[in-house]
Amino acid sequence: MATTLHDVATLAGVSIKTVSNVVNDYEHVRPATRDKVLKAIAELGYKPNLSARSLRSGRTGVIGLALPELTLSYFAELADAVIRAAERRHLVVLIEQTAGGDRTREIEMLSSPRLQLTDGLIFSPLGMGPEDLALLDVPYPLVLLGERIFDGPADHVTMRNVEAAKAATKHLIDAGRSRIAVLGAHEGELVGSASLRLRGYREALADAGIAFDEGLIGYAGLWHRRNGAEAMRAMLASGVRFDAVFGLNDTLALGAMRVLQEAGLRVPADVAVIGFDDLDEAKYSLPTLSTIDPGRDEIADTAVRVLAERIDNRLGPHTPERYLTDFRVIPRESTAV
Structure with a gap:
């Protein structure tokens, strides 16, 4: 037969209510009592009936x-x-x-x-x-x-998309860059990450007295590496001049950075690159990718x-x-x- 709360309580020398409190991880159980109950649970191999507990509490956990x-x-x-x-x-x-x-x-x-x-x-x-x-x-x-x-x-x-994107763009400006391309914009988007981050980018340019150039906006659908790579290839093919790239997320930036290197451009000597999201892989790219940790x-x-x-x-x-x-x-x- 399956071990019950009563069996555990008998072995531990406590009430069934105390065993229930330990099983449900209630805070107000004395450490010594909790240890006795846990030892009895381990010795008897007791396994809580989660379905029954859910029915009683109305919670599934x-x-x-x-x-x-x-x-x-x-x-x-x-x-x-x-x-x-x-x-x-x-x-x-x-x-x-x-x-x-x-x-x-x-x-x-x-x-x-x-x-x-x-x-x-x-x-x-x-x-x-x-x-x-x-x-x-x-x-x-x-x-x-x-x-x-x-x-x-x-x-x-x-997250604070506008403020964070503004800080990313300012970081590039402070590094001496003034022709900053953006990858990952969504054409016609009024609400969403892309529109908010683009707003922060434009605010940083305005604060620095840098004119906005529509030719520096690279559009992409999904924010995968291949989309960043495709947007970067299109921008290079357009002949527009730029000295920095702001990928609206890290995967776009990583895809773009690969294409820049394939084209013989040095990162960051020729083109500085920053992303957004602080993905773990950004620490291990070559070069390592500057980014925004959005919390x-x-x-x-x-x-x-x-x-x-x-x-x-x-x-x-x-x-x-x-x-x-x-x-x-x-x-x-x-x-x-």
Whole structure:
């Protein structure tokens, strides 16, 4: 027969309630008592009945994380950071992908039957936009990430895109560069990471008295390495003169840097390059890539913390809040003076 809470309590010489408190990791258990219970659990091989616990508490101990795609390094590293933040709070993460941010898939995700397995959702939309605000009014705790939807009915954790992009551009200007190309713009975009980062770029140019040149804007769809490489090849073919490149994310910048080197241009002597996201691989490129750390770990920790608070207080009053994380410029070899 399976070992029960009663068996553990008898061996440890404590009440069933005390065993339950230890199993559920409640804080107010004396260390000596906790040690006795854990020793009894190990000796008897007791395994908690998670299904029964879920029925009693109304909680699963699982949270959802919906991201556009894990082949983009930023989202893969964000997922890792969310998992680590969840583990610190004794939560498990169920990850869903939305096919590169397909709007239909994202909308379906918000009502997916699989959400019944979770207590709440951290959601990073890429295809949905301001016109979809009402769809975020869901009957479960929800925390929004990203830059596609603002002022919605859910808590929102995001980065300081404009200020960070402005700092990246200023870093290039301070290094003596004045013809700064941008890769990764989205034509016609009014709301999103690309438009916000382009705004920061233009503000930095204006502050430095440098005229904006449309010919220095490289457009790209998805922000993969190949898109950065293709945009860089197109800009080189256009004959426009530039002495620096700002990739709107690190993967675009890495793709561009490869093409520059293939064309015989030296980085940073001929062209300085900076990215955005501080991916782990940026530390190991040749040369190492200067970048912006947008506070990814802080984004993950804040999102998990806020979601856990909403789960604990899901029946209480709730006014959605926006949380902005800090950023920093990380200078490396690709912009060295």
